[in-house]
Amino acid sequence: MNLKSTSCIGFALAFGMLSCSVGQKKEAPGNEARRWAIALHGGAGTISRSQMTPARDSGYRTSLDLALKTGEDILSRGGSALDAVEQTIAVLEDNPLFNAGRGAVFNREGKVQLDAAIMEGEKGMAGAVAAVEGIRNPIRLARIVMERSPHVFLCGAGAREFGIEQGLDTASASWFYTRERWEQLQRQRATGKSGSLENHAESLGTVGCVALDQQGLLAAGTSTGGMTNKREGRIGDSPVIGAGTWADNRTCAVSCTGHGEYFLRLAMAHELHSRILHGNQGLEKAAGALILEELSKAGAQGGLIAVDGKGRIVMPFNSEGMFRAFSNGKSRKIVIYRE
Ligand code: GLY
Numbered sequence: 601m602n603l604k605s606t607s608c609i610g611f612a613l614a615f616g617m618l619s620c621s622v623g624q625k626k627e628a629p630g631n632e633a634r635r636w637a638i639a640l641h642g643g644a645g646t647i648s649r650s651q652m653t654p655a656r657d658s659g660y661r662t663s664l665d666l667a668l669k670t671g672e673d674i675l676s677r678g679g680s681a682l683d684a685v686e687q688t689i690a691v692l693e694d695n696p697l698f699n700a701g702r703g704a705v706f707n708r709e710g711k712v713q714l715d716a717a718i719m720e721g722e723k724g725m726a727g728a729v730a731a732v733e734g735i736r737n738p739i740r741l742a743r744i745v746m747e748r749s750p751h752v753f754l755c756g757a758g759a760r761e762f763g764i765e766q767g768l769d770t771a772s773a774s775w776f777y778t779r780e781r782w783e784q785l786q787r788q789r790a791t792g793k794s795g796s797l798e799n800h801a802e803s804l805g806t807v808g809c810v811a812l813d814q815q816g817l818l819a820a821g822t823s824t825g826g827m828t829n830k831r832e833g834r835i836g837d838s839p840v841i842g843a844g845t846w847a848d849n850r851t852c853a854v855s856c857t858g859h860g861e862y863f864l865r866l867a868m869a870h871e872l873h874s875r876i877l878h879g880n881q882g883l884e885k886a887a888g889a890l891i892l893e894e895l896s897k898a899g900a901q902g903g904l905i906a907v908d909g910k911g912r913i914v915m916p917f918n919s920e921g922m923f924r925a926f927s928n929g930k931s932r933k934i935v936i937y938r939e
Contacts (some may be wrong), residue, residue, distance in 0.1 A: 628885040634814035635913035636675040639926040640667055640688055642698050643805040644857045644903035647921030649937055651671045657936065659665040660697060664925045671811060672927050681811035681819035681853070682720050682743070684850075689716075689739040689821050692807035696778045698923075699805030701737060702771075704825025706785040709832055714738040714825055715839040718746060721818035721847035728839040729831075730755040735763045736771040739823045742839070744768070752841065756833075781828070788829040801898055801901075803827045805923075808845070808855025810907045818909065820845050820853035826860065836860025842870035849909055852883055857922070858895070858902015866894055872906060882891055884914050891916040903938040 644665060657700065671688035671699035674882040675681070675775055690783065693701025704712045727746025732755070735741050740856035741763040745754050754762055764770060784802045806824035822845045837844035837860040846869035847853035854869040868890060877888035887906055896918045903917025913926050925934040
């Protein structure tokens with residue numbers, strides 16, 4: 601990586617942003633390595649160093665590293681952006697540290713209801729599921745909705761039934777039980793403030809991934825348990841195409857994280873695409889304005905990750921921290937706080 605790209609990453613990370621074509625070295629003609637890039641998040645919110653024990657900090661870093669490696673392996677071997685996104689997210693869903701799959705939050709009735717979406721940027725194909733119970737990896741269910749059904753969005757019992765019909769792994773209530781999430785529910789039941797900003801702060805840990813593959817294709821995916829103590833059937837931004845998830849090869853692939861109600865109202869992921877395509881804005885400027893200005897103005901916290909066809913990555917957030925990681929084979933980083 602040259603000095604210019606190093607300083608660009610340093611500056612960008614310090615401000616909760618990352619935007620530059622990192623480490624794309626010039627190769628001899630005919631010998632060019634095809635570029636690929638991947639970024640992932642594990643949620644944005646109140647993540648301060650003072651509240652994090654060294655063991656917890658290192659647990660998160662190891663988990664982000666494992667997920668990143670999964671995507672890197674696929675992309676570096678010439679695999680598709682869609683495979684990288686699905687497999688990377690599935691690793692995070694199986695990890696109890698994140699609010700997705702295994703570590704998901706409980707709703708008001710003490711149930712785990714999961715949301716996920718995936719989209720590819722060439723044809724604009726997308727699949728999404730919401731409020732689905734008992735499916736181990738909702739991101740895989742979203743992908744088979746996209747590839748094996750005539751629909752885009754399935755919810756509840758119908759989504760689960762489709763997953764079982766298609767041979768997806770199911771998981772019992774004990775797989776989804778974590779003491780930390782159960783205790784969060786009890787605390788929030790006691791306050792009786794379902795859906796408040798404070799309430800959302802405890803629901804940290806939505807996961808997402810965006811990727812550019814060596815064929816120049818983009819894909820994005822997001823998976824979450826939503827908000828602790830949410831009403832039965834509440835759906836956030838993550839599975840809503842254009843709100844929490846979007847991909848278009850002409851602009852970028854995006855995955856959002858934060859207080860879903862606000863991302864839904866802003867149609868955040870599609871708005872980023874629109875500002876680039878129709879507003880002639882650059883990826884970094886458009887993403888920064890949406891998170892640091894629009895979302896902040898609305899009084900909400902969160903962030904997004906996005907990658908474009910040149911492998912440029914942005915990761916703006918307006919909260920204390922965002923679990924995040926990126927790689928393009930030449931530079932790679934795992935970051936939690938504003939650093
Ligand atoms: N952003 C995740 C949710 O609010 O459900």
